[in-house]
Amino acid sequence: MLTARNLSVRLGHRDILRDVDFTAQAGEVTAIVGPNGSGKTTLLRALTGDTAFAGTATIEGLNVAQAKPWELAARRGVLPQFTGVAFPFTVAEIVRLGQSTGVSGGAPDLGELALARVGLTGFGPRAYHDLSGGEQQRTQLARVLAQVWEPVGAEGPNWLILDEPVASLDIAHQLEVMTLARDFAQAGGGVVAVMHDLNLTAMFAQSVALMSGGRIVTQGAVDAVFTDENLSDAYACALRVNTAPARSTYILPHAASA
Amino acid sequence: MVALADITARRHKDRSHLARWVMLGLAAALASVSVASLFVGATGLSPLALIGDFLAGRPLDLRARVVIVDIRLPRLALGLLVGAALAVSGVVMQGLFRNPLADPGLVGVSAGAGLGAIMAIVLGGLLPPAIGAATGYALVPVAAFVGGWLSVIALYTVATRGGHTSVATMLLAGIALAALVGALSGILIYLADDAQLRTLTFWGLGSLAGATWGKVLAAAPLMLIGIFGAPFLARGLNGLALGEAAARHMGVDVQTLKRLAILLVAAAVGAAVAVSGGIGFVGIVVPHLLRLSTGPDHRYLLINSALLGAVILVLADMIARVVVAPAELPIGIVMAIIGGPFFLWILLRRRGLMEM
Amino acid sequence: MIRALLLSTLVTLPTTALAERVLSIGGSVTEIIYALGEEDRLVGRDATSTYPAEAAALPDVGYIRQLSPEGVLSVNPDLIVSETGAGPVEAVELLRAAAVPFVEVTDGYTEDAVLRKIRDVAAALDVPDKGEDLAATVSADLDAAEAVAAGVTPQRVLFVLSAAGGRITAAGEGTSAQAIIEMAGGVNALEGIEGYKQVSDEAVTEAAPDVILMMDRTGDHALSDEDLFTHPAIAATPAARTARVVRMDGLLLLGFGPRIGEAVRTLAGALSESAG
Numbered sequence: 001m002l003t004a005r006n007l008s009v010r011l012g013h014r015d016i017l018r019d020v021d022f023t024a025q026a027g028e029v030t031a032i033v034g035p036n037g038s039g040k041t042t043l044l045r046a047l048t049g050d051t052a053f054a055g056t057a058t059i060e061g062l063n064v065a066q067a068k069p070w071e072l073a074a075r076r077g078v079l080p081q082f083t084g085v086a087f088p089f090t091v092a093e094i095v096r097l098g099q100s101t102g103v104s105g106g107a108p109d110l111g112e113l114a115l116a117r118v119g120l121t122g123f124g125p126r127a128y129h130d131l132s133g134g135e136q137q138r139t140q141l142a143r144v145l146a147q148v149w150e151p152v153g154a155e156g157p158n159w160l161i162l163d164e165p166v167a168s169l170d171i172a173h174q175l176e177v178m179t180l181a182r183d184f185a186q187a188g189g190g191v192v193a194v195m196h197d198l199n200l201t202a203m204f205a206q207s208v209a210l211m212s213g214g215r216i217v218t219q220g221a222v223d224a225v226f227t228d229e230n231l232s233d234a235y236a237c238a239l240r241v242n243t244a245p246a247r248s249t250y251i252l253p254h255a256a257s258a
Numbered sequence: 259m260v261a262l263a264d265i266t267a268r269r270h271k272d273r274s275h276l277a278r279w280v281m282l283g284l285a286a287a288l289a290s291v292s293v294a295s296l297f298v299g300a301t302g303l304s305p306l307a308l309i310g311d312f313l314a315g316r317p318l319d320l321r322a323r324v325v326i327v328d329i330r331l332p333r334l335a336l337g338l339l340v341g342a343a344l345a346v347s348g349v350v351m352q353g354l355f356r357n358p359l360a361d362p363g364l365v366g367v368s369a370g371a372g373l374g375a376i377m378a379i380v381l382g383g384l385l386p387p388a389i390g391a392a393t394g395y396a397l398v399p400v401a402a403f404v405g406g407w408l409s410v411i412a413l414y415t416v417a418t419r420g421g422h423t424s425v426a427t428m429l430l431a432g433i434a435l436a437a438l439v440g441a442l443s444g445i446l447i448y449l450a451d452d453a454q455l456r457t458l459t460f461w462g463l464g465s466l467a468g469a470t471w472g473k474v475l476a477a478a479p480l481m482l483i484g485i486f487g488a489p490f491l492a493r494g495l496n497g498l499a500l501g502e503a504a505a506r507h508m509g510v511d512v513q514t515l516k517r518l519a520i521l522l523v524a525a526a527v528g529a530a531v532a533v534s535g536g537i538g539f540v541g542i543v544v545p546h547l548l549r550l551s552t553g554p555d556h557r558y559l560l561i562n563s564a565l566l567g568a569v570i571l572v573l574a575d576m577i578a579r580v581v582v583a584p585a586e587l588p589i590g591i592v593m594a595i596i597g598g599p600f601f602l603w604i605l606l607r608r609r610g611l612m613e614m
Numbered sequence: 615m616i617r618a619l620l621l622s623t624l625v626t627l628p629t630t631a632l633a634e635r636v637l638s639i640g641g642s643v644t645e646i647i648y649a650l651g652e653e654d655r656l657v658g659r660d661a662t663s664t665y666p667a668e669a670a671a672l673p674d675v676g677y678i679r680q681l682s683p684e685g686v687l688s689v690n691p692d693l694i695v696s697e698t699g700a701g702p703v704e705a706v707e708l709l710r711a712a713a714v715p716f717v718e719v720t721d722g723y724t725e726d727a728v729l730r731k732i733r734d735v736a737a738a739l740d741v742p743d744k745g746e747d748l749a750a751t752v753s754a755d756l757d758a759a760e761a762v763a764a765g766v767t768p769q770r771v772l773f774v775l776s777a778a779g780g781r782i783t784a785a786g787e788g789t790s791a792q793a794i795i796e797m798a799g800g801v802n803a804l805e806g807i808e809g810y811k812q813v814s815d816e817a818v819t820e821a822a823p824d825v826i827l828m829m830d831r832t833g834d835h836a837l838s839d840e841d842l843f844t845h846p847a848i849a850a851t852p853a854a855r856t857a858r859v860v861r862m863d864g865l866l867l868l869g870f871g872p873r874i875g876e877a878v879r880t881l882a883g884a885l886s887e888s889a890g
Contacts, residue, residue: 050506069511072507084356086353087356087554090553093553097499301687324711448811453679456680582676583688585675585676
């Protein structure tokens with residue numbers, strides 16, 4: 001389980017997060033949604049220990065604020081929105097960094113396996129900087145996977161924490177990556193993802209936290225959270241939730257005007 | 259070296275195997291260059307004759323003993339140490355600042371050491387004669403080392419807030435410090451007399467000519483700490499290549515890594531600059547060549563850089579002491595004249611890889 | 615220096631033989647050795663030993679302050695005679711360790727200092743009588759030259775070491791240039807500054823030199839009279855108005871060796887000539 005209790009983050013004189021309570025269960029994909037500036041990424045940064053906060057955050061009982069970096073790394077991998085790579089690494093070398101820098105070192109080389117999982121089979125020898133943005137993002141996902149390869153390890157579930165994992169991907173790769181996340185969760189691991197695309201969220205998440213103005217408005221099952229009223233309030237625009245007819249192709253517009 | 263550059267054409271095969279072969283090759287090159295350097299010098303004396311005399315129990319020729327044992331050997335030792343220390347420090351700094359152009363000077367060691375040396379050269383005469391006599395020629399190296407350390411500590415303090423060291427602040431503070439140090443040096447240079455100015459100029463050009471066993475023994479521990487300590491930072495530096503946050507996510511204690519990296523570099527570069535003056539170039543070019551050929555993985559890059567840095571410096575020193583024999587060129591000049599065009603050539607050949 | 619002399623004496627005593635392979639370091643020392651007629655014993659020289667011209671044929675062991683110990687040993691000297699300031703100290707200690715007698719003679723910018731230097735070099739070469747003879751000759755020559763100089767109207771002389779980049783480096787007090795200017799009957803125009811310093815344009819104007827003294831150089835370093843006198847700092851001086859500049863060979867002018875008399879005579883001559 002991943003939890004946040006009374007989590008607050010102040011930057012300067014501004015409250016970015018106010019008394020946030022958040023829970024994610026292993027075995028589920030938990031999505032964090034909300035409009036720009038609602039505090040999604042800050043919540044994620046608190047959960048990964050990247051920003052100082054008041055309150056408590058835990059991953060599988062580890063206190064995020066006090067645990068050593070390597071203890072946390074053994075339980076969760078983090079995919080940022082963007083990762084700048086300083087030197088001319090190859091794709092395979094980047095993926096191996098997840099394995100060798102992290103804690104699963106000693107295991108057989110997961111590089112090719114991890115690349116296959118993100119649809120980059122055979123990309124290993126290529127220069128990372130020659131890849132497209134989407135390929136780079138999937139390379140980073142493979143690197144994160146290599147770090148926490150087993151959804152459930154000897155000490156319990158492992159976690160993937162993903163910040164807008166599909167932002168720069170085409171639709172096929174969006175589905176591929178989200179399927180990967182769902183598979184990880186179904187195998188017993190935990191997934192927390194900041195999402196922009198509400199439709200993808202509805203398709204893949206079991207639990208959703210809807211944020212607005214630095215608070216979590218509501219958290220629960222997709223059907224309970226994604227109501228016309230909740231979304232329209234949070235995003236400050238009129239939104240209507242529809243259900244796709246079974247077994248039919250349906251291209252969804254992202255916003256509907258009233 | 260040329261062979262090394264050719265290998266780069268076939269990049270992106272599995273480079274870790276290549277890196278291991280390069281490591282072996284460099285170790286062999288280091289051994290041969292080291293032996294060769296004992297045979298090369300203005301006097302044309304050979305260590306073999308000396309060893310022969312020694313083994314046969316004959317009395318050793320004093321001049322041969324001084325040339326081989328007191329001149330060439332400490333010089334070789336100092337060349338190996340300084341070359342390896344500067345190259346390794348370059349790699350560590352580039353990893354820390356995530357920039358292939360960072361050099362050890364960025365943490366203020368060189369500027370501070372330079373000021374220390376200038377102070378010792380210009381103001382050393384003002385010390386009470388007793389102290390002057392006690393320190394002797396150790397005054398300049400010691401002052402350089404102390405100056406280097408003081409500036410590193412100053413920069414680290416400025417850049418660290420709440421247990422977090424900002425490398426960007428350190429970089430900017432380094433520029434400010436360099437300006438301040440430059441001004442102070444300027445004042446001292448103005449005060450200097452003709453003889454001191456000459457000494458300053460030659461100090462700045464760098465040389466291994468002043469190598470003595472005393473210097474080697476004093477500076478070796480600090481440089482060895484840097485050379486052998488750095489590989490333990492390799493995994494952390496690899497993680498840092500993806501940014502501080504990503505490194506932390508992968509389990510790297512980033513703050514400890516930064517602190518250790520700065521300490522190691524300050525020790526190694528402080529000692530290197532103190533005993534050899536200003537030898538530039540090694541710290542940027544050696545890591546760059548190796549990154550082009552065997553990739554940026556610090557687990558190999560650090561060790562290979564130490565080896566290649568040592569090879570290059572010993573080679574350059576051999577050239578420095580024979581081309582204008584019986585006089586000799588400052589090694590900084592040799593490095594720049596040979597290394598500059600070579601580096602440009604590599605850059606032109608490999609321009610594609612530079613665009614990252 | 616006394617210690618160095620004693621040390622060298624101690625080391626050379628057991629051999630008693632005359633040093634036959636002498637390395638001379640410093641332009642004035644080399645000049646003295648030639649003037650003593652002992653040049654056949656020279657096996658090497660430093661970069662500043664450019665007079666007499668034959669000296670250039672000797673192996674050059676580099677710059678006096680940046681000697682390479684092995685380079686020095688490679689000419690296989692059995693005696694090194696050096697001006698003050700040979701270095702680096704490490705190199706000199708290694709030479710001592712190699713049991714090469716190393717004699718450092720003291721420099722100075724007075725007649726006595728020059729004569730003492732001559733006697734010291736002669737003593738190091740074990741030809742004290744020749745040293746006395748040379749000292750007497752040089753002394754007589756210098757006295758005669760100074761007598762000539764005494765007849766020159768005292769003038770303010772500014773020694774310009776360099777005007778590179780338009781910035782003037784000139785000789786202040788306590789310099790060899792001031793000493794030779796005064797021996798030649800002139801007055802150093804630049805007061806209140808110690809040593810060779812870069813000076814502001816205003817300070818040059820304020821110094822109001824009657825004559826500019828420079829080292830005679832060819833090539834890029836040579837500054838034409840026109841460039842010199844149109845330099846903003848110098849343009850406003852009496853020297854520029856009367857276009858008076860004296861150029862002399864640097865080693866002759868500032869060497870303070872056996873040619874000291876010639877230096878004084880030449881400078882004094884040039885001063886009175888340009889005055890007339």
